[in-house]
Amino acid sequence: MTHKPLAPRLETLDGKVVYLVDCRFDDADIFLKQVQAWFAEHMPGVRTVFKPISSVYTRDDPATWEEIQAKGDAAIIGVGH
Amino acid sequence: MTIDHKYGVPTVAFHTQPFERVVRSVTQLNGMPRMRQVFVPQPVMGKTPQQLRAYIDGTDPITGRPVMQEVIEGLTMPLDDDDLKQITFERSTPRLVDADSEENLHRLFQDNLWTDYLPIILPTEERVAAMLAHTSRKPDEVVGHMRATHFREYWEYTVEKVAVNAVMAGAKPEYFPVILALAATGASARAVPPAQQRPWWWSTDRCAMSLA
Numbered sequence: 001m002t003h004k005p006l007a008p009r010l011e012t013l014d015g016k017v018v019y020l021v022d023c024r025f026d027d028a029d030i031f032l033k034q035v036q037a038w039f040a041e042h043m044p045g046v047r048t049v050f051k052p053i054s055s056v057y058t059r060d061d062p063a064t065w066e067e068i069q070a071k072g073d074a075a076i077i078g079v080g081h
Numbered sequence: 082m083t084i085d086h087k088y089g090v091p092t093v094a095f096h097t098q099p100f101e102r103v104v105r106s107v108t109q110l111n112g113m114p115r116m117r118q119v120f121v122p123q124p125v126m127g128k129t130p131q132q133l134r135a136y137i138d139g140t141d142p143i144t145g146r147p148v149m150q151e152v153i154e155g156l157t158m159p160l161d162d163d164d165l166k167q168i169t170f171e172r173s174t175p176r177l178v179d180a181d182s183e184e185n186l187h188r189l190f191q192d193n194l195w196t197d198y199l200p201i202i203l204p205t206e207e208r209v210a211a212m213l214a215h216t217s218r219k220p221d222e223v224v225g226h227m228r229a230t231h232f233r234e235y236w237e238y239t240v241e242k243v244a245v246n247a248v249m250a251g252a253k254p255e256y257f258p259v260i261l262a263l264a265a266t267g268a269s270a271r272a273v274p275p276a277q278q279r280p281w282w283w284s285t286d287r288c289a290m291s292l293a
Contacts, residue, residue: 078095
């Protein structure tokens with residue numbers, strides 16, 4: 001088994017763009033929009049972007065990952081299982 | 082996992098509580114046991130926005146810590162030594178269990194999740210040997226690889242392990258060549274091997290001939 005290192009973490013979320021990635025399980029979108037509301041209320045310096053994946057969770061979605069890599073600083077994915 | 086490791090974007094994943102064991106297993110087997118996970122109650126489906134907000138304002142049912150605090154920390158706390166060290170994984174198990182009463186052995190199989198809770202026949206050495214007598218294949222010969230879902234690792238299994246499972250399922254020894262052939266396809270109830278990993282004798286009639 002190959003160890004895959006995690007990405008370095010951010011020093012702060014303030015001023016950063018956090019993608020909220022909807023993996024399209026039922027009602028994950030509603031859940032993530034509540035996460036988005038939480039950030040707006042508690043951490044208004046964080047800009048959130050709601051982003052559904054292109055297809056179903058069983059398929060890789062490089063276009064979405066590349067967008068997040070280019071335009072975002074962090075990601076929150078939900079709700080898996 | 083992909084976006085964190087391959088694309089270098091710090092990521093936290095939300096999951097529901099009952100899937101903790103599966104999620105931990107999948108991340109470990111994919112080389113990322115320290116992937117940042119936060120758990121919320123189940124279900125999410127069918128809940129109102131207010132109810133889901135309560136999940137978010139509440140605590141992680143696994144850790145007891147505030148959900149959003151875990152999210153923030155998952156994205157901002159520096160990686161530590163445990164995140165950076167190499168990982169090893171050992172999954173071998175003894176070939177035989179200790180002798181015990183039939184009742185206790187049934188309980189042992191259930192407690193270890195070696196069954197799906199349907200009744201089983203205990204795979205004694207004698208019963209497994211009777212099954213193996215119906216094939217010319219060696220007991221330690223690898224039959225194939227199978228995985229429960231696309232996200233799990235492949236399990237490797239031998240002729241003897243297929244025989245053990247056949248005994249547990251109550252099969253007659255004379256059925257074993259067909260069972261072995263089916264096992265060799267790598268198909269499970271939930272996943273079949275991708276086309277490029279299928280053996281040349283993928284079609285059922287040919288694999289039955291090749292393994293009998």
